[in-house]
Every structure is written in structure tokens, then in C-alpha cells.
Amino acid sequence: MAVAYFPGCTLSTKASGYDRSGRAVAQALGMTLEELPEWQCCGATFPLSIDNSMALIAPTRVLAQAQQAGEHVTTLCAICFHVLRRTQNFLSHQPEVLERINWFTEEPYLGATRVSHFLELLRDELTWEGLSQQVKRPLTGLKVAPYYGCLLLRPPTEIGLDDPDEPTILHDCLAAAGCEVISFPYQSECCGSYLAVSKPDLPEKLAGDILASAGRHGAQALVTACPLCQFNLDYPQRAEAHPAGKGIPVLYFTQLLAVALGLEQEAWGMDGHYVDPLPLFSSQAAPASASPA
Amino acid sequence: MIGRALVIGGGIAGIQAALDIANSGFEVVLVEQEPSIGGHMAQLSETFPTLDCSQCIMTPRTVEVGHHDNIRLYTYSQVEAVSHDERSGNFRVRIRRQATYVNWDLCTGCGVCQEKCPFKVESLFERGIGTRKVIYTLSPQAVPNKPVIDAENCRYLQSKWDIEAGRVPAVDKKGNPAQPKCGACAKFCPTESIDWEAQDEIIEEEVGAVILATGYDLFPMARLPEYGAGRLPDVIDGLAFERLLAASGPTAGKVLRPSDGKTPLEVVFVQCSGSRDPERGVPYCSKICCLYTAKQAILYKHRVPQGQAYVFYIDVRAGGKGYEEFVNRAQEEDGVVYLRGKVSKIFRQEDKLIVKGADTLSNRTVEIAADLVVLATAIVPRAGNRQVAEMFGLAPDENDFYTADNEELDPLNSRAAGVFLAGAALGPKDIPETVAQASGAAAKVLMLFQAQKNRTPQAELAAVPGD
Numbered sequence: 001m002a003v004a005y006f007p008g009c010t011l012s013t014k015a016s017g018y019d020r021s022g023r024a025v026a027q028a029l030g031m032t033l034e035e036l037p038e039w040q041c042c043g044a045t046f047p048l049s050i051d052n053s054m055a056l057i058a059p060t061r062v063l064a065q066a067q068q069a070g071e072h073v074t075t076l077c078a079i080c081f082h083v084l085r086r087t088q089n090f091l092s093h094q095p096e097v098l099e100r101i102n103w104f105t106e107e108p109y110l111g112a113t114r115v116s117h118f119l120e121l122l123r124d125e126l127t128w129e130g131l132s133q134q135v136k137r138p139l140t141g142l143k144v145a146p147y148y149g150c151l152l153l154r155p156p157t158e159i160g161l162d163d164p165d166e167p168t169i170l171h172d173c174l175a176a177a178g179c180e181v182i183s184f185p186y187q188s189e190c191c192g193s194y195l196a197v198s199k200p201d202l203p204e205k206l207a208g209d210i211l212a213s214a215g216r217h218g219a220q221a222l223v224t225a226c227p228l229c230q231f232n233l234d235y236p237q238r239a240e241a242h243p244a245g246k247g248i249p250v251l252y253f254t255q256l257l258a259v260a261l262g263l264e265q266e267a268w269g270m271d272g273h274y275v276d277p278l279p280l281f282s283s284q285a286a287p288a289s290a291s292p293a
Numbered sequence: 294m295i296g297r298a299l300v301i302g303g304g305i306a307g308i309q310a311a312l313d314i315a316n317s318g319f320e321v322v323l324v325e326q327e328p329s330i331g332g333h334m335a336q337l338s339e340t341f342p343t344l345d346c347s348q349c350i351m352t353p354r355t356v357e358v359g360h361h362d363n364i365r366l367y368t369y370s371q372v373e374a375v376s377h378d379e380r381s382g383n384f385r386v387r388i389r390r391q392a393t394y395v396n397w398d399l400c401t402g403c404g405v406c407q408e409k410c411p412f413k414v415e416s417l418f419e420r421g422i423g424t425r426k427v428i429y430t431l432s433p434q435a436v437p438n439k440p441v442i443d444a445e446n447c448r449y450l451q452s453k454w455d456i457e458a459g460r461v462p463a464v465d466k467k468g469n470p471a472q473p474k475c476g477a478c479a480k481f482c483p484t485e486s487i488d489w490e491a492q493d494e495i496i497e498e499e500v501g502a503v504i505l506a507t508g509y510d511l512f513p514m515a516r517l518p519e520y521g522a523g524r525l526p527d528v529i530d531g532l533a534f535e536r537l538l539a540a541s542g543p544t545a546g547k548v549l550r551p552s553d554g555k556t557p558l559e560v561v562f563v564q565c566s567g568s569r570d571p572e573r574g575v576p577y578c579s580k581i582c583c584l585y586t587a588k589q590a591i592l593y594k595h596r597v598p599q600g601q602a603y604v605f606y607i608d609v610r611a612g613g614k615g616y617e618e619f620v621n622r623a624q625e626e627d628g629v630v631y632l633r634g635k636v637s638k639i640f641r642q643e644d645k646l647i648v649k650g651a652d653t654l655s656n657r658t659v660e661i662a663a664d665l666v667v668l669a670t671a672i673v674p675r676a677g678n679r680q681v682a683e684m685f686g687l688a689p690d691e692n693d694f695y696t697a698d699n700e701e702l703d704p705l706n707s708r709a710a711g712v713f714l715a716g717a718a719l720g721p722k723d724i725p726e727t728v729a730q731a732s733g734a735a736a737k738v739l740m741l742f743q744a745q746k747n748r749t750p751q752a753e754l755a756a757v758p759g760d
Contacts, residue, residue: 165518185640185647213642 003121004069005033006062008042008080015077015227017269021254022076022118024267028258029126029134033074033118036065042080046087053100059087060101064109072114074121076254078226081117082151082159088115089158117152117161119169119225119253131176136262138178142280144256145182145219146170147210149191149229164188173253174223177260186213191232204236211237211248221280222250238274249277294382294501294711296742297322301372301681302506304332305724306716306731308354310504313735315363319742322498323358324388325368329435331355332508336418338538338546340724341588342619348541352434359436367496369393369441371677375503375684382711382745386498392491394442394450395428400486402430402438406478414446416543420533422551423543428478432541442487448475453489501745502711502738505695506731507681509717512567512574512671520566520639520668526552527646528639528666530566531585538592548596550665553644557600557664560593561648562586563636564606567671575671575692580721582669583610587623589667594627602629603661605636605650613723632659639666672721685712694720705734713737 003026011019026033042062047055062084066073075081091098092111102108122131146167153164162169167188171181189210192203210233214222224230230250237247250273258268259281270277296319300307303325311321323330334340335355337347358364367388374387395406406428416425418432427446430438444450453473455461465471479487511530514523521528527550529537536542537549550557564582567574583606590602604623609631611617623629634651641647645662652659674693682689686709690696695714698706705713715734716727 163518166522185638185642189638216642 001030001125002032002034003116004066004073005035006039006042006066006073006075006080006084007035008075008077010079010227011077014272015230015252017272018076018227018230018252018254020269021252021258021267024263024269025254025257025261026118028261028263029122029131031121031126034069036062036069036073039065042077042083043087044079044083046083052090053097056087056090056097057101057104059083060091060098060109061105063088063091063113063115064105064107066113066115067110068107071112072116074116074118076118076225076252078117078149078152078224079228081115084115085117086158088113117225119173120161122173123169128172128176131173131257132178135177135260137260139256139260140178140180142179142256143182143218143220144174144179144223144251145184145214145217145221146174146187146253147191147214147222147224147229147233147250148188149224149226150188150193152225153188170223170225170253174256177256179256182214182217182219184213184217184219186210191226191229193228193232196228196232196235203232207233207236215248219248221256221277222248223253223256224250225253227252234274247275249273249275249280251277294741294745295499296320296745297498297500298502298504298738298742299324299372299384299386299498299500300504300506302332302508302716302718303327303330303358303366303368304506304508304716304727305334305351305354306506306508306718306727307332307504308351308358309728309731310506310715310735310738311358311364312354312361313732314738315361317735317739319363319739321361321364322386322388322500323364323366324370324372325366326371327431328369328393328429328439328441329355329431329437330358330366330368331431331434331436333532334724335432335434336420336532336535336539338535338540338542339588339592341584342613342615344588344592346540348432348434348539355434355436365498366437368437370496372681372684373495377686377709377711382501384500384503384711386500388496388498390494390496391441392444392493393439394444394447394488394491395440396486396488396491397437397439399484400439400482401484402440403483404440405481405483406440406487409477409481411475411477412446412448414443419536419543420530422529422533422536434541442478449473449479450489502713502741503685504713504715504731504734504738505681505685505707505718506715506734507675507678507718509672509721510675512673514668514670516574517566517668517670519637520563520666521641525639525641525646525666526550527557527664528668530668530670531582531589534589534667538589538596546596548593548600548665555664556597558597559661559663560590560600560602560665560667561636561646561661561663562590562602562604562667562669563639563648564604564669565635565671566668568669569607570671575673577671577692577721578610579669579672580610581672581723584613584616584619584723586667586669587611587620587629590629591623591627594629602627603663604629604631605634605648606631607635608633613725634659672717674718678718685709687712694718705730705737711741 043058156164192206196203234250311323370390410426412427413424540546568579632652634653636650638649648661697704713734715730
């Protein structure tokens, strides 16, 4: 099965480990992620102003590009997913806005592109049962806490991925990989989002609360599907800020799947982290590097 | 038309309406689905803004209903079907009286059965905080003060029915015929009132007018996932807190939190829990919560003077005689801290409840480590409101509250001739307003009966046949 894939800017730069592990996992599961031949920014935020048309042009252009590659585009980045899904949903109810936006896109968007998150493909097409059957090295005993953030789930009426108050999609995914999954009350608290740029102190405080709560519940790692959450939770734990601290690694779900599916360490994409997650997998690393890819 | 009224609902609205009609010389059939009358008012500790004991001010009226010559009281009963004769204006009503398994004619209400019954179950009257026996009355002041057996949880009835249905062997190991288990209540009853063969009774009544006073319920906490979805034992609703405050409640009036029985020293009250929330709750204001929350915070401070109470509110709606002053009293005399903002989340951390919210006056987020949280959950109609309305050919509003024929000028008349409305089944309202409406609805019924009396020769009225 091949699906058109929109990586987005962060997965091409800061979160390249998410991209690398995601593509490798998809490959291993028999799903090829085919990067759109030409793509640009998703828009980065879903506009909340009254006249949205201008800000919707970028995501609409992505949807039009995806339309040429098939009727379905998938993403790994929770932000891209959020913007594209909401744009798709909004335009499907607003034909006159779509018409106006199409004046500015080379290729008119017809309004029927399906936007999915890769987690959805795992859940709905492969199924958790199917995923767990492909696990070669179950991560038994690894205590991981899913961290959902906000954009993956909210607003629920438009996103419709999972229950925003009691989500299970990351829980189920990690359970399929054999992890011991831990719920904690801060699993969908705000990470500080883009305030990391304008008011960096605030995300640091929020991250502190989230990490402390996860730690109290015994988590050895946090797992997310959002590159901004990953950064906002990982960066405050950097060595310069906490030279003595051990820190809790913050991983993408695809990275854990890459380990569990028995892929070689190169595919785990764990080189860009502030808190090194590799010690968590010392037992898995040895056989993986010895086995042929 | 027959000069007899049906009142559906035995809360304070139905009680008041029934008494007003009965005291004017007409007959009343009062139907209540619970084993005894009093409704939610019987669950309250004190009333606002006077802080009167709720049971104490209501008991004279419940007792009067119980003894009134003109009132036929059917508790543990529901109206099942209604037919209306347009020519006479009469309603023929079928009432199902659920089997109580206690012969109330023989029972003296001594209470021995409740002492001897060995099984306890969660009490809905105590909002799940306390337990009751399987044979029970709602409270020691219940009217009628006769018990019912909760068949679903009764060991004797269940084992008896298992034997009768052949679900268990018909003979025991010794070869004797299988016997039902327990039966403690019947063994100790001094008047042999327990009737294991009791069946539901169907009663037919004929009336000339009807008052619907079916009351309200609280929005289920399960629908508030951000506040723990009803799964955190120390997050309770307003009626549960009333039971903690009530001298007749499960803690004898001591404020002790459900999880560990400790005295809570930090209590957070959350107004508008489900109210004024068109997306996830109900769109309307529940009207009574601002006042009862202030009352509960005051009473908490009286019981636990060293404790601190916080109230989260959107705005305080204290329109009513003495109401604004009452809320001020909570803040000024009892030091209740009012925080203007919504609570976004409540979760457990060690033995505390972390309440995350906003204080929009200081423009800051607030986090309180509380021992107990009381949610002022929205007022919603009773679950059966729609069915009751439809029996009378009425359509309730989009929230299932009854609608009046003319909300401004005829707020107590339904669209159906001879059917009147009163109390919280029309929309959220407090006790004084409910009682006023009930008296108003009773007056409407009396006007109808009086007009009929004026038209009909006396002898004919007395001899009115079926229809």
C-alpha cells in the first residue's frame, strides 16, 4: 500500500528523526510513504480570524498537490495534520470560500482529498492487532507515558481522531509495541506551543509540570506525535540547563515502533535529542546492529 | 367534569399543589415514583437564603399530605396511560403501583425489618455516599413511613425466583426441597406484613384536571470528563454535598470526604458545571446554583471553621429577595474566596485533587490543591419528562422541559385543556418560586372546577358518572 506523504518543514529539519523513523516503520509494515513531489508550508496555524481565505491558501495548495498524487495524504506532524484536516473540513462546508481560494492556486482544489495522521493508518487500516503481530522485539517493561498535546485531538468536532479527554490512540499504539503504558493527568496539558519563541520561560515552566507529573507516575520516557511538543518538553532538559539532571527522554511514537519492529539503529532517528534516549534501549541495540537491515 | 385533580410528582411543587386543592374541598390523586414524597427538598440540608432546616420546614406539609382526607397518595407509582374525554373534559388515568412486597395496611412502620435486613446497597437518596438496606424507607421522616423491598437486590426474592424458574436444583444435597435464602425481615416483622407474592397493582382513576410537577435531576457527572467523569470519589455534586451537610445524612452532618473520611480543609466549588455550555453541556443557566453554592460554602465554613472554601464562577446571578446580600455574606462574613473563571481540569495527585482554573480578574491561571470538590451540576428535567408530556399530547422544549401555552402571560397552562404545569419540570427554579407556581397551578385547577360547579346543578355534579 502506498500513501502520499506530506512531511512538512519541521520533519525536514529539526525533527528529521521523526521523519526517518516514520518512513522506516511504514516501509517495514508494507506501507510506502510517497513524499509529495512538490510541497510547501502547511500554513503552520489554522487561522481564527473572521476572513480566513488568505491564510487558507497554503494548506489548500497542499491539498491540491495531494489530489494529484491520489485522494489521500498522510502526515506525521501533528501540526500539519491539524491544519490540513481542519482546512479540508472547513472547505468541504464552504464551497464559495473554496472557489475564491482556487483563484490563487495553480491547480484548483476539488475538495475531496482525505487527510490522515499516520497513527490513524495504523489503527484503522493495519489495526493494533496487525501491528503487534509484526513486533519483533517487544519493549516489555519499558514504562512510557503518551503525551498527546492539543493539536492532534482538538477541536474534536473537526479533528475527530479520538476522545480529547480520554484519548487512547497513542496508548494502544505503544501497547501494541509491548510497552508498559502509563496514563498521567498532564497528558494533554499545553506544552507552551509557539511561546517557545516569544516567551521561552513559559514553556519551560509548563514542561517542568508535565515532566514532573510523568516522573511521579513512573514514566521512563514520554511519547508524542508532535514535533513542537517534543521540542518544548525535551529542550528544557538540555545538559546546559540541567547539568546534573538525568532527564526523561521525549520520543516520537515512530521511534519506539522502529525499535520494536527490529529495525537497525540508523532507522530509529534518535540522534537529535537533548536527553539521550539510547540508554533505554541498550538491550535492544546490540542485536539490532548485528542483524542485517 | 369530575371535581378531582391528578398531581404527578410528589416533590414540594406537587405537595403544595395537592394541599391547596385538597384544602379547597376537592379531591386529589397524588402520584410519586419514589417510595415516599418530598422530592429533592427532602435531600437538602438547609435552604437559602434563610438557612432554615429543609426537612423541618417541609415535614408539616408532607405529614399533612399523608393524613389528608381529600388526598389519595400513590407512592412507588407511575402514571402509565391517559385517555382524555373531550366531551366531559375528564381524564381516565392508569397508574402502576410497583410491588413493595410489604403490606402497608398491616405495617406499623416500626423499622425492625430495616434493622434486621443483612444486606446493604448504595443509596441513591444519599447520592452514593451512604448505603441503605435492601428493605428501606428514604429517610426516618418518610411519608408514608412504610418500607419497600428493592427486589433486584433482595436475597430472598432472587433466590425464590431462581427456584421457581428452575435456575437452581429443586432439591438440596439432603434431598429436601430448595428454600429461598434469608427472609430476615419476614422472620422479625411483628405484624407479618412481608408479602413475597406481591405483584404490581394497576389502579384506574378518573380526574377532571392534571398538574404536571415532575421536577428535575442533576446533569450526570459522567458527562464531565474534564472533572473526572464521576470517577474521582472526592469530586461530588451539589446534592451529594447536601447529604454531607444534613444532620440526617450518612455522616450525621459532619463534612467528611468520601474517599477516606477525613475532614476536607480546602474545598473548591465549581459553578456552571455543565450549565451555560452549549457545546458539551446544556445551553441555559441553571438559576439556583449561585445561591446554593454560596449556601454550601457558608455551611461548610460553619462546620469546618479552620477550612477554606473557594468558588469558581462565570458571573454571580443572585436575582431574588435577599439573594445578593446572601452571596455578599458568604464572601464578607465567611471568607469564601470567589474566583471569576472556569475550571479546566480536575485530577488526583497523591491524596489531593488538583483544580486547574483561571482567575480572569487577576488574569492568571490558578491551581488549587483541594481535598474536596463540589460541582454545581446543571439542572436537567427528570428522565421521564418527555414521556409524561407525550402522554398528555404535549411537546416539551429542546431541553425536555415542559413548555407553557404562553410563556409570558400563561406560564402555568399547558397547550392541553385541563393540564397545568408547576415547578422545576418547566425549567430550573428555587423553592419559593416553585411553591408559588404550585399554588398558581392549583388556583387554575380550582377555577376550572368552580366554573364547572357554577354551570352544573349541585345534584348533577355529585352524581357525575364515569364520563
